[in-house]
Amino acid sequence: SYVLTQPPSVSVAPGKTARITCGGNNIGSKSVHWYQQKPGQAPVLVIYYDSDRPSGIPERFSGSNSGNTATLTISRVEAGDEADYYCQVWDSSSDHRGVFGGGTKLTVL
């Protein structure tokens, strides 16, 4: 089965840029979606199809995907960005299944 690997934690100072990676075998050939989840809340889609932003998501959030790594970039990080972030793809190699990464805890210092 397809595996997505995320770093457990990333720390960044306010105003700086945070980059959260999502590794997978030839992930560049798949579409990657990213979710933000704050404690006690449902996940929120922040990036879909690698780099599209849903309405209401700040332009500070951007995504890229190439080779074996997809990246969620958060520019000018704010305290309110502190959350868990999950990447997700669809694996259709043998069936059609959703796969989530293990999640990355973003800490704003």
Next chain:
Amino acid sequence: EVQLVESGGVVVQPGGSLRLSCAASGFTFDDYTMHWVRQAPGKGLEWVSLISWDGGSTYYADSVKGRFTISRDNSKNSLYLQMNSLRTEDTALYYCAKDVEVGATDGGMDVWGQGTTVTVSS
């Protein structure tokens, strides 16, 4: 307002059955693929199942295949998850979610409910 509201979560014994429901409002329900995603206490997100807009295609995670059945009633704007042969490892908060794009089965999930809690314990 676009909204999803789950219900049906309870405490159930191992081996038992349960049916979750998700009521949708604020969008054209029968245009979109719908998903169930779960989150065990203190753990990450796990995709469970999806059903296409017309109910013609359904897919399941290996961990629930053969035990869970997803269905929908477009006339009632409702999504369901029938859960049989429940195990302690099925204990989780279960979310329903809507696909971001009309007709797609590989998009992101842009609308989520607040979840319903299923506890499997003797």
